[in-house]
Amino acid sequence: xxxxxxxxxxxxxxxxxLVAFSxxxxxxxxxxxxxxDIFDVQTRVFVGFDWYRETLRDPRFVDALLRQIxxxxxxxxxxxxxxIVLARGLPREGRLLPLLLVLLAVPLLIPxxxxxxxWQIFARPDIGLLGAAVNAxxxxxxxxxxxxxxxxxxIAMDVWHWTSLVTLLxxxxxxxxxxxxxxxxxxxxxxxxxxxxYVEFPRIRSVLVIAVLLRLMDSLMIYTEPFVLTGGGxxxxxxxxxxxxxxxxxxxxxxxxxxAFSVLYFLVILLLCWLFYTSVMGSSKxxxxxxxxxx
Amino acid sequence: xxxxxxxxxxxxxxCLYLLVPLYWLVNMSLRTRGDITAGLEVVPLNPTLGNxxxxxxxxxxxxALGNSLSYVVxxxxxxxxxxxxxxxVFSRYRFLGDRQLFFWLLTNRMAPPAxxxxxFFQLYSAIGLFDxxxxxxxxxxLFTVPLAVWILEGFISNxxxxxxxxxxxxxxxxVFFFFRLFLPMIRGGIGVTVxxxxxFSWVELLLARTLTGSAAKPIAVVMTRTISASGIDWGVxxxxxxxxxxxxxxxxxxxxxxxxxxxxxxxx
Amino acid sequence: MARIxxxxxxxxxxxxxxxxxxxxDLVINDGEAHALLGGSGAGKTTLLNVLSGLSEAFAGEICFxxxxxxxxxxxxxxxxxxxxxxxxxxxVRGNLEFALKNAGWKRGARHERVADIAAKLEIADxxxxxxxxxxxxxxxxxxIGKALVRPDIALVLLDEPLTAVAPATKWRLRxxxxxxxxxxxxxxxxxxxxxxEALTFAxxxxxxxxxxxxxxDTAQALYERPLHEHVGYFIGSPGMSxxxxxxxxxxxxxxxxxxxxxxxxxxxxxxxxRPEWARIVPLNDxxxxxxxxxxxxxxxxxxxxxxxxxxxxxxxxxxxxxxxLNEVGSVTLPAQAALKIDIARCSLYRxxxxxxxxxxxxxxGHAVG
Numbered sequence: 001x002x003x004x005x006x007x008x009x010x011x012x013x014x015x016x017x018l019v020a021f022s023x024x025x026x027x028x029x030x031x032x033x034x035x036x037d038i039f040d041v042q043t044r045v046f047v048g049f050d051w052y053r054e055t056l057r058d059p060r061f062v063d064a065l066l067r068q069i070x071x072x073x074x075x076x077x078x079x080x081x082x083x084i085v086l087a088r089g090l091p092r093e094g095r096l097l098p099l100l101l102v103l104l105a106v107p108l109l110i111p112x113x114x115x116x117x118x119w120q121i122f123a124r125p126d127i128g129l130l131g132a133a134v135n136a137x138x139x140x141x142x143x144x145x146x147x148x149x150x151x152x153x154x155i156a157m158d159v160w161h162w163t164s165l166v167t168l169l170x171x172x173x174x175x176x177x178x179x180x181x182x183x184x185x186x187x188x189x190x191x192x193x194x195x196x197x198y199v200e201f202p203r204i205r206s207v208l209v210i211a212v213l214l215r216l217m218d219s220l221m222i223y224t225e226p227f228v229l230t231g232g233g234x235x236x237x238x239x240x241x242x243x244x245x246x247x248x249x250x251x252x253x254x255x256x257x258x259x260a261f262s263v264l265y266f267l268v269i270l271l272l273c274w275l276f277y278t279s280v281m282g283s284s285k286x287x288x289x290x291x292x293x294x295x
Numbered sequence: 296x297x298x299x300x301x302x303x304x305x306x307x308x309x310c311l312y313l314l315v316p317l318y319w320l321v322n323m324s325l326r327t328r329g330d331i332t333a334g335l336e337v338v339p340l341n342p343t344l345g346n347x348x349x350x351x352x353x354x355x356x357x358x359a360l361g362n363s364l365s366y367v368v369x370x371x372x373x374x375x376x377x378x379x380x381x382x383x384v385f386s387r388y389r390f391l392g393d394r395q396l397f398f399w400l401l402t403n404r405m406a407p408p409a410x411x412x413x414x415f416f417q418l419y420s421a422i423g424l425f426d427x428x429x430x431x432x433x434x435x436x437l438f439t440v441p442l443a444v445w446i447l448e449g450f451i452s453n454x455x456x457x458x459x460x461x462x463x464x465x466x467x468x469x470v471f472f473f474f475r476l477f478l479p480m481i482r483g484g485i486g487v488t489v490x491x492x493x494x495f496s497w498v499e500l501l502l503a504r505t506l507t508g509s510a511a512k513p514i515a516v517v518m519t520r521t522i523s524a525s526g527i528d529w530g531v532x533x534x535x536x537x538x539x540x541x542x543x544x545x546x547x548x549x550x551x552x553x554x555x556x557x558x559x560x561x562x563x
Numbered sequence: 564m565a566r567i568x569x570x571x572x573x574x575x576x577x578x579x580x581x582x583x584x585x586x587x588d589l590v591i592n593d594g595e596a597h598a599l600l601g602g603s604g605a606g607k608t609t610l611l612n613v614l615s616g617l618s619e620a621f622a623g624e625i626c627f628x629x630x631x632x633x634x635x636x637x638x639x640x641x642x643x644x645x646x647x648x649x650x651x652x653x654x655v656r657g658n659l660e661f662a663l664k665n666a667g668w669k670r671g672a673r674h675e676r677v678a679d680i681a682a683k684l685e686i687a688d689x690x691x692x693x694x695x696x697x698x699x700x701x702x703x704x705x706x707i708g709k710a711l712v713r714p715d716i717a718l719v720l721l722d723e724p725l726t727a728v729a730p731a732t733k734w735r736l737r738x739x740x741x742x743x744x745x746x747x748x749x750x751x752x753x754x755x756x757x758x759x760e761a762l763t764f765a766x767x768x769x770x771x772x773x774x775x776x777x778x779x780d781t782a783q784a785l786y787e788r789p790l791h792e793h794v795g796y797f798i799g800s801p802g803m804s805x806x807x808x809x810x811x812x813x814x815x816x817x818x819x820x821x822x823x824x825x826x827x828x829x830x831x832x833x834x835x836x837r838p839e840w841a842r843i844v845p846l847n848d849x850x851x852x853x854x855x856x857x858x859x860x861x862x863x864x865x866x867x868x869x870x871x872x873x874x875x876x877x878x879x880x881x882x883x884x885x886x887x888l889n890e891v892g893s894v895t896l897p898a899q900a901a902l903k904i905d906i907a908r909c910s911l912y913r914x915x916x917x918x919x920x921x922x923x924x925x926x927x928g929h930a931v932g
Contacts, residue, residue, distance in 0.1 A: 008390045008393075009384075009390065011383060012381045012396065014376070014380065014381065015400065015440060018436055018440060019436075022415075022433055023406065023411075026418060027406075027414070029417065030413070085305055086305060086306055089299075089303050102548055104310075106313070106317070106540065106544060106547065107313060109542075109543025109544070109546060110543055111498045111499075111514075112500050113500045114539050117518070117532060117536055122319045122320075126332075127323070127331055127332065127335070129319045129335070132335050180644040180645070180646070181648050183642065184644065184709075187641055187642055188662040188709075198650040198653065202651045202652045217404065220407070224500045241407070241409075242408075242501075245407075245409045246501070258413065259413075262410040266407065269406075270402060
């Protein structure tokens with residue numbers, strides 16, 4: 001390692017400038033707005049933390065936040081285990097593998113509003129295969145009218161859209177495990193569950209942390225897909241933080257409250273990611289050796 | 296092995312789950328508007344390419360596709376250009392505040408686009424970039440640059456430092472070393488980074504929609520304009536959907552061999 | 564422990580043009596330390612995988628004692644790999660008793676067995692440590708312990724177990740392995756490309772090349788009667804030297820020089836000899852085998868007399884002798900000298916393979932017999 005600090009800063013300077021331009025200036029603007037009441041370009045009043053207080057007391061913000069946390073928890077609980085199961089089921093070699101990988105990657109490369117549109121025409125009771133099939137099977141299904149149906153559809157769509165990311169990451173971690181580790185476990189008569197818990201899990205831990213972090217932060221930002229699919233409805237049943245914020249900022253031009261909301265929103269994401277990261281990194285103990293004693 | 300086969304069937308079942316909505320999209324794209332609203336057809340009875348013909352004869356779609364591709368390409372180029380030297384520095388040098396800087400970069404990946412809508416709109420309007428592909432490209436840098444630095448740092452850290460020292464001992468200039476020796480060595484990493492920059496820029500819509508007016512409108516936005524006074528033309532919409540899936544399919548097909556290796560070697 | 568019998572084992576990787584194993588026949592006795600020795604690509608690891616049940620042989624059968632074990636069938640085999648394979652999440656004790664737990668052992672019996680094995684490997688003080696806190700050497704010891712812990716193990720496979728260990732500690736690990744193998748009377752198969760490891764560890768060694776076993780024998784027999792030129796080259800340091808010879812009327816000729824008598828059929832042969840079986844001496848008369856000494860290398864000296872290797876070229880062939888180095892006198896190299904061979908110990912080779920036949924030396928320049 002060299003310590004040529006001057007040259008080092010030269011290397012990161014472009015990134016720092018670029019990110020300063022596209023992140024720091026806007027963020028400063030947001031923070032600035034969040035402590036002012038703006039009537040027009042000339043008339044501004046410093047209001048301190050009033051907007052924050054108001055936002056935290058706003059039941060619609062709290063509801064959106066709770067919905068958001070419920071949604072993110074649900075999709076993590078489904079997508080992470082499902083992604084792992086799929087990654088373990090993928091063949092490690094052969095002609096089929098590239099084909100399966102390409103298929104898995106396809107949903108990741110579809111523009112998000114198109115994802116919403118695909119699921120809309122798939123799930124609509126009148127023209128959609130899924131909607132028509134479910135209704136024909138005797139279930140009353142209408143994702144634009146019934147809250148449960150909207151949530152189920154939304155989660156099915158997110159699983160469709162993002163599980164592949166978990167699968168691909170996990171699969172990459174699995175392929176890096178030497179064959180000898182599996183062979184040793186086989187000779188030890190290890191069960192499939194033991195192979196996962198003792199051989200695979202310790203070696204894909206770090207890649208799983210990345211998968212959970214990416215899914216957590218992206219699910220907390222979800223906007224486009226529910227916007228296209230349900231428009232936040234029925235009622236406000238699928239209105240998450242981004243949608244509520246966008247409706248505030250663009251629809252109503254409530255600059256002050258929207259800015260306070262933005263700052264709180266960003267802090268919530270940072271806090272959740274940080275909580276997850278430190279809790280995982282803090283307890284890097286691995287499985288307990290005596291937890292399944294036969295006695 | 297029984298359990299292995301069962302796990303394999305889960306994969307096939309999931310692939311079916313992936314394919315059915317896509318199939319339905321293709322199905323819809325091959326049917327006329329009246330045909331679609333008349334009733335369900337699991338296999339299109341009167342398939343037509345009329346919807347695609349309508350798109351290809353309307354110049355709006357082409358302009359929009361050009362707009363989309365130009366901001367994606369500009370974004371990818373900018374991201375790579377600034378991320379490669381930064382990743383090299385983060386991997387090779389220790390300097391005051393390096394970890395904090397790295398972490399701060401990553402936090403930008405956690406920023407919801409919705410938070411930046413208003414300030415971006417004002418910022419790019421103020422400097423006269425509003426409604427240009429460059430504005431969208433710069434806005435997307437907010438997510439792609441931290442990601443690119445992160446991925447590339449992982450790849451560069453896998454290249455032994457001895458290579459750098461050897462080049463110095465051999466008397467090569469830094470410029471020669473960096474461009475002729477070092478960059479070819481992290482080719483794979485750059486490929487993976489391009490893939491991810493392309494991907495995130497191509498699929499994002501909220502910022503792209505907000506920062507463009509009529510001139511630089513991306514293709515994904517034009518799609519929503521098929522909702523006319525007489526209702527939604529599902530057929531044309533589905534055909535447009537099919538066309539937006541294709542670029543992703545092409546990209547992923549080209550990187551299919553490196554996809555897993557890239558995931559494994561880099562950090563993402 | 565068991566006696567392992569391999570009958571005509573053949574293996575081919577899918578899509579490969581040649582078989583990786585071309586009919587392996589081998590019997591490994593109960594409690595024997597056996598080594599598979601060969602260069603890379605010889606098929607050692609494939610044979611090991613067939614034995615452990617990882618790969619399927621497309622022909623032939625494997626018997627543990629008298630029981631034929633088919634592919635997919637359970638066999639009590641343990642394996643030590645090139646690098647230490649441990650369960651990173653478990654401590655050393657957890658690793659050692661993993662297989663015992665799966666076999667349904669009770670806690671008390673498990674602890675007793677683990678303590679026993681740990682004592683033998685001198686790792687009793689490491690039992691509560693995590694693999695990440697161990698040195699590579701200690702990790703490999705634990706991996707060996709893991710392989711030995713089940714008493715019902717019929718066969719222990721060791722796949723180049725010293726590869727990852729630092730050179731300075733290789734010797735210690737090998738001695739420990741050998742001692743445990745002796746004291747537990749375990750059947751072990753040790754795969755290596757290092758002849759020193761094979762020769763010091765094993766009771767018998769199978770030398771493999773290109774998917775076949777060329778010779779299975781004790782270290783001494785491999786050294787003295789290699790059945791194939793390849794074994795001659797591979798075993799010994801330096802390997803066997805060869806001269807192009809001719810048999811005619813029961814006489815063995817090197818060009819125009821008579822070397823000795825033989826009962827081999829007339830034809831062209833290679834005469835193989837070990838460095839200890841030949842000496843280079845000053846030229847004496849015209850019956851001498853003339854050669855050019857190119858280099859000498861001293862290996863040790865005894866009361867001021869240097870002993871070591873002499874490297875020479877005779878009739879276009881490179882050869883080595885191990886002898887007293889000042890026998891030729893002090894000359895500047897390269898120098899002309901004569902070769903004396905203990906013909907009776909040598910072997911004749913035709914198309915690579917050793918030919919049975921008696922060889923006799925010369926008496927006063929005339930063939931004996």
